[in-house]
Amino acid sequence: MxxxxxxxxxxxxxxYVTRSTGSVALMLLTASVxxxxxxVGRIATKxxxxxxxxxxxxxxxxxxxxxxxxxxxxxxxxxxxxxxxxDAVVPFVGSYRPFWLGLGAVAFDLLVAxxxxxxxxxxxxxxxxxxxxxxxxxxxxxxxxxxxxxxSDVKSTWMLAISLACLAVVLVAVCARAIVxxxxxxxxxxxxxxxxxxxxxxxALWLPQGPLGHDWAERSGTPAQALxxxxxxxxxxxxxxxxxxxYSKRPA
Amino acid sequence: MPLELRINWIKCDAHGMCxxxxxxxxxxxEWGYPILDPRPxxxxxxxxxxxxxxxxxxxxxxxxxxxxxxx
Numbered sequence: 425m426x427x428x429x430x431x432x433x434x435x436x437x438x439x440y441v442t443r444s445t446g447s448v449a450l451m452l453l454t455a456s457v458x459x460x461x462x463x464v465g466r467i468a469t470k471x472x473x474x475x476x477x478x479x480x481x482x483x484x485x486x487x488x489x490x491x492x493x494x495x496x497x498x499x500x501x502x503x504x505x506x507x508x509x510x511d512a513v514v515p516f517v518g519s520y521r522p523f524w525l526g527l528g529a530v531a532f533d534l535l536v537a538x539x540x541x542x543x544x545x546x547x548x549x550x551x552x553x554x555x556x557x558x559x560x561x562x563x564x565x566x567x568x569x570x571x572x573x574x575x576s577d578v579k580s581t582w583m584l585a586i587s588l589a590c591l592a593v594v595l596v597a598v599c600a601r602a603i604v605x606x607x608x609x610x611x612x613x614x615x616x617x618x619x620x621x622x623x624x625x626x627x628a629l630w631l632p633q634g635p636l637g638h639d640w641a642e643r644s645g646t647p648a649q650a651l652x653x654x655x656x657x658x659x660x661x662x663x664x665x666x667x668x669x670x671y672s673k674r675p676a
Numbered sequence: 677m678p679l680e681l682r683i684n685w686i687k688c689d690a691h692g693m694c695x696x697x698x699x700x701x702x703x704x705x706e707w708g709y710p711i712l713d714p715r716p717x718x719x720x721x722x723x724x725x726x727x728x729x730x731x732x733x734x735x736x737x738x739x740x741x742x743x744x745x746x747x
Contacts, residue, residue: 463733466691473696475731550687550734 438502443577445495447586450571452488453535454590456481457564461597465604482542489539492532505650521645524573531567534559561616564594565623572627573644578635591627595620677741678716681725687736694737698728710737 459481468474496512507525511518513533516526541548541556548556568591577583598620602613634640641651681701690708700721701713717725717739729737 474691475693475696478693478731478733546735 436502436504438498439504441498442495442502443575445491445498446571446575447577447583449488449491449495450567450590451586452484452491453564453567454593456484456488457560457594458597459484460560461601461604465600485535485539485542489535492535496532505647519647520650521574524570524644527566527573528570531563531570534563534566538563561598572631572635575635584636591624595624677743679722679725679739680716680742681712681729682738682740683710683712684736684738687734689734689736691733693731693733694728697731698724700724702728 459477462477463474463481466474467477496509499507500509500512505520507518507520511520511525512529515529515533516522518525537556538560541553545553568587571587572578575583578587598616602616606613635644688709690704692704692708692710694710695702695704698721701715701717703711703713705711725739729739
């Protein structure tokens with residue numbers, strides 16, 4: 425029997441699960457932001473009434489928390505780099521890419537705050553709930569920076585395509601949110617649009633020399649022993665016999 | 677004791693989701709604010725009423741057990 429939970433050497437199943445749940449969580453958060461904007465814009469048609477959009481917004485957010493829980497637990501269980509449960513909740517204290525992993529912890533904490541205040545909305549009160557809910561617009565960009573800063577698939581076309589598509593969706597959503605109800609609270613709207621432009625522009629400048637540039641693994645703070653064991657210095661999944669056999673040697 | 681829907685008119689912002697989810701006893705006026713059917717909620721429709729209450733974006737809708745009014 426091969427070992428499906430990856431105690432064997434080589435890329436463990438945990439690591440594959442961490443990467444996949446991370447990218448799915450990014451897409452779910454993106455969907456949640458977009459649905460939230462549709463929700464607050466009171467968009468509805470005869471076929472798609474408001475409660476459907478609102479329900480989808482709630483469900484995708486909850487699903488994102490579930491995926492993030494798996495993302496975190498598998499990252500902790502994967503023994504290739506040492507990430508503790510504390511690193512996943514308390515930002516910037518870990519040993520593996522502390523800043524970029526810390527951003528993930530910040531985004532997760534924000535999301536948990538958003539979800540808990542939403543579940544307890546009746547007790548929190550509408551005003552506090554709404555004020556907390558603005559944090560969503562901080563949560564998403566921080567989550568994207570975490571994806572780009574720690575993700576080992578960022579250089580692959582599919583992950584880059586997912587990230588850029590998510591960015592495009594959220595930029596459109598933020599623009600739509602800023603336009604709905606124009607021109608009341610104009611300063612806030614202009615600040616939102618300005619923030620979106622600065623964030624997108626910053627990414628365009630940073631990506632080529634950051635995660636897409638040379639030696640990002642070292643520069644982002646990967647511990648030396650994790651760097652040494654992979655010849656390409658990035659954690660590129662090398663399909664080795666022992667881990668590949670988990671999938672290929674099952675009876676048909 | 678029968679259940680009754682209550683609306684906090686200060687909180688209500690005419691989102692209209694209650695009427696989408698519980699059209700049996702909630703209609704909307706021309707500005708999108710709810711008009712409640714004054715009848716007590718039949719037990720078989722209680723689940724729908726609860727969904728409408730849970731969906732209210734401003735927590736303006738509540739479900740209350742009310743003692744029968746004296747005649």
